[in-house]
Amino acid sequence: MTSSPAVKTVNARLTAELAVAESQVAAAVRLLDEGSTVPFIARYRKEVTGSLDDGQLRTLEERLTYLRELDARRTAVLASIEEQGKLTDDLRTALLTAETKSRIEDVYLPYKTKRRTxxxxxxxxxxxxxxxxxxxxxxxxxxxxxxxxxxxxxxxxxxxxxxxxxxxxxxxxxxxxxxxxxxxxxxxxxxxxxxxxxxxxxxxxxxxxxxxxxxxxxxxxxxxxxxxxxxxxxxxxxxxxxxxxxxxxxxxxxxxxxxxxxxxxxxxxxxxxxxxxxxxxxxxxxxxxxxxxxxxxxxxxxxxxxxxxxARNLKDLLLAAPAGTRTTLGLDPGFRTGVKVAVVDGTGKVLDTCAIFPHQPQRQWDAAKATLAALVARHGVQLIAIGNGTASRETDALATELVTEIRAAGAQAPATAMVSEAGASVYSASAYAAHELPDLDVTLRGAVSIARRLQDPLAELVKIEPKSIGVGQYQHDVTPGTLARSLDAVVEDAVNAVGVDLNTASVPLLARVSGVTDSLAEAIVSHRERTGRFPSRKALLEVPRLGPKAFEQCAGFLRITDGDDPLDASGVHPESYPVVRRILDRAGVTLAELIGDERSLRSLRPAEFADDRFGIPTVTDILAELEKPGRDPRPAFTTATFAAGVEKVSDLKVGMILEGVVTNVAAFGAFVDVGVHQDGLVHVSAMADRYVSDPHEVVKSGQVVRVKVLEVDVDRQRIGLTLRLKDAPPREQGRKSERGGGAAGAPRGDKPHQGQPDKRNTNGGKRTERRNEAPTAGSMAQALRDAGFGR
CATH class of the missing domain: 1.10.3500.10 (Tex N-terminal region-like)
Structure with missing residues (x-):
């Protein structure tokens, strides 16, 4: 008999695929097998894994599962063929060297038990x-x-x-x-x-x-x-x-x-x-x-x-800028059923609710405005959040008029902002919403959610099934399990990147924290409601069923403000507190004196405080946390101002320059809400004065941008936009091309857009790239048809 071929281990295959050291893979696999989560490993075990980031670890985790399933199937097939007495050296070699599940099944097919053929x-x-x-x-x-x-x-x-x-x-x-x-x-x-x-x-x-x-x-x-x-x-x-x-x-x-x-x-x-x-x-x-x-x-x-x-769009939306702890009035617009109103305080607690009817058929404009003015005055409203669905522009006009009148009276007026209401109805009818807001009608819960989304998008959106948030591309055509696994990972990474206030977080938010299950999140909230706020991270260990492993995984991502230990408000893990004490002893200052002292902290050398357990990467992170403890990685809050008098597609004119909000980013471009109830498309070829291979290089969901209107099709409710404000409208032949051009059997606009790289053009063996030029109407129309989504 010939010897069996040398078969790569799972770790060796992962090493080759990820192009990292096998020791890094072995360490990451060991930590995953021990029950550590990707966020925990990426943040607090950098010296162990050689600083593998969360993206690499997610890929490793996914491939690890696949390769182990592959090996399990390989073993079962080998055993089955051997049991039949038909396992030859050639067959064994073919199975041991198979690198995909489909290859294993191809080899096994003649030996598989099947119906009589x-x-x-x-x-x-x-x-x-x-x-x-x-x-x-x-x-x-x-x-x-x-x-x-x-x-x-x-x-x-x-x-x-x-x-x-x-x-x-x-x-x-x-x-x-x-x-x-x-x-x-x-x-x-x-x-x-x-x-x-x-x-x-x-x-x-x-x-x-x-x-x-x-x-x-x-x-x-x-x-x-x-x-x-x-x-x-x-x-x-x-x-x-x-x-x-x-x-x-x-x-x-x-x-x-x-x-x-x-x-x-x-x-x-x-x-x-x-x-x-x-x-x-x-x-x-x-x-x-x-x-x-x-x-x-x-x-x-x-x-x-x-x-x-x-996943990319969801991450951008979850990590959108929070307005913060400001009293907010949420408006869920509607015509016949009225505009639902909710006022929440800085912590999201509901202060007031009602419904107003400023639009058709009731047209109680002045009465509605008076009601809102009373709510603003009574509760000191600082922000007005308006859902971007039906009747949103009309409701925005009402809010703008109210703000103008408040300012004219010499008072401090709230700022207004349009908020995506995708998934709000799903939340309103959910079991959690019924538990959280039991005394509110379903319709009013939507207004509460809209207000809270402006205050903290992440904290509110985690209450909704990710695929219902509506920033995907044909998400309803994707296998549910595949989508759910990816989106759950995105939500988990986003939550842990920002951190969670242990004393205010909801059950859905806590359930996304590293190491915290749904039942454990409920136990944490129940303990908090029964005994009062947590004075320290260490107090978490008093929660029933929260053991040392769960504490290790979650503690660093939970924040406690004004607690017993100032470090509990930072991203420093409790296991690393002794390192901070050594730093304080060396610096000869108190923690209060050192926190935020950028000059002193940057003068310290991480290598001087590293030891066998906490290496230079961890100490470097600790010093960065002390410089800006509990820093929020999300951007500063800004809002878009929609143009007055532009409320529907027919109000748009070619050449207009407008402010809008990116609602969705796809492979072929980005959709932008300019306030007309229909998103416009900025094609990838109209994003920058350079070649753009991925629209995410230029924009992200939730970003405020200025765009120029290139094309308006009122009949089909389609809008072509550009981020290059100097672009001229498409030429006439472009419109002719859209009506009837293109080769038979090929989709119009399917050729490389002008300015995209032409791989046939070479210069010394290098690809030549030209500046993107304005898209033709044909390419714009094709991209819109391809899209299949947008409001």
């Missing part, structure tokens, strides 16, 4: 020798050879030859090397083709949003995620039919013939029969399985891209 029935009828003889000697006459295999269940030569063909087809479909080669070539050379599901469907009004895909084709490898999910949604809604074309059938048939040892050009009498068998093997088995695999792979890649876009 036509090939199996043919073998039972004794037809396998017939198949072997025809494969071995194509000079034989098939009908003559088959005549010797007639028996019970094999009525004639046609039945015998069909059985032999089924056996050969199954051999081809279970040849792991052939299947892998066909799959790879199909993916590299194949394309998706779409058409209307039927002529009747194509003529329906509901199908018009997919009309750009009625005659569409795109290579599998190049198709972007948003188009993949768009055509798959069209198929799901029974508007489109999708086919997967791998290219030239003759090439694949030649691959099948070679794997079976068949010479398709040979002169033998059986050659024609064998060629037909090869064609059947390709068309009936291998092409079908390659198409299924391509569909799965295409969707998986599209989902990964869509999840990455959603």
């Amino acid at each position: 036509k090939a199996q029935i043919a073998r039972e009828a004794g037809l396998e020798p017939l198949a072997d003889r025809l494969l071995a000697d194509p000079t034989l006459v098939p009908e003559e050879v088959a005549a010797g295999f007639l028996a019970d269940g094999v009525a004639d030569t046609a039945a015998a030859l069909d059985g032999a063909r089924q056996i050969i087809i199954e051999r081809a479909s279970e040849n792991a090397e052939l299947v892998g080669s066909v799959r790879a070539k199909f993916w590299a050379d194949g394309a998706v083709r779409t058409a209307p599901a039927s002529d009747a469907v194509a003529a329906s009004a509901a199908a018009q949003k997919f009309r750009d895909y009625f005659d569409f084709s795109e290579p599998l490898e190049k198709m972007p995620s948003h188009r993949v999910l768009a055509v798959m949604r069209g198929e799901k809604e029974q508007v489109l039919s999708l086919t997967f074309d791998g290219g030239d059938d003759a090439v694949y048939q030649a691959m099948v013939a070679q794997a079976l040892g068949i010479d398709l050009s040979g002169p033998g009498a059986a050659t024609a029969w064998l060629a037909t068998t090869v064609r059947f093997a390709w068309r009936v088995k291998l092409m079908v399985s390659a198409s299924v695999d391509a569909r799965i792979r295409l969707r998986q890649r599209a989902e990964e891209d869509a999840v990455a876009v959603f």
